[in-house]
Amino acid sequence: MSDRCIFCDVTDDAVVYRDHNGIVLLDDPIRPGHVLVGARVHGESLHDLTAEDAAGVLRLANRVAKAIVSSTGAAKVYVAAIGDKDKHFHVHLLPKFNGDANLGPHVFGASGWAGTLPAVDSAELGRVNDALRRGLRD
16 A cells, blocks of 8 residues: 555546645545545544544535535435545545435444444443543533
8 A cells, every 4th residue: 555645645637626625536436426525634534633624524525415416416425434545534425326225234234344343332332421421521
């Protein structure tokens, strides 16, 4: 794998759109309308960005999602942020058309990704939820 950042070292032919909120790229789309919306600054994960830069990604993603629905006739646009391959925070916008299977069962169903994770420990879940509540109040 290359250390090249596809957002910071972008080639012009990959750029769909760019503004003060971020950048929209084509990178191996799996269907028409599938794009990546990246932060305007380099940060590996959501928590590495300022609140304003994170908000910029979603402002731009919202604008692009509306354009995807308008130009493709998609019923909706899925938003996914994974970050395993490209180390620059971005979201994938994936159009869902009428008749497409729902994505949720593939992620959260017993045979999906969530089914490969260890069972949730209720004590740990409670501890983490309490810590989140305290952290978000501060």
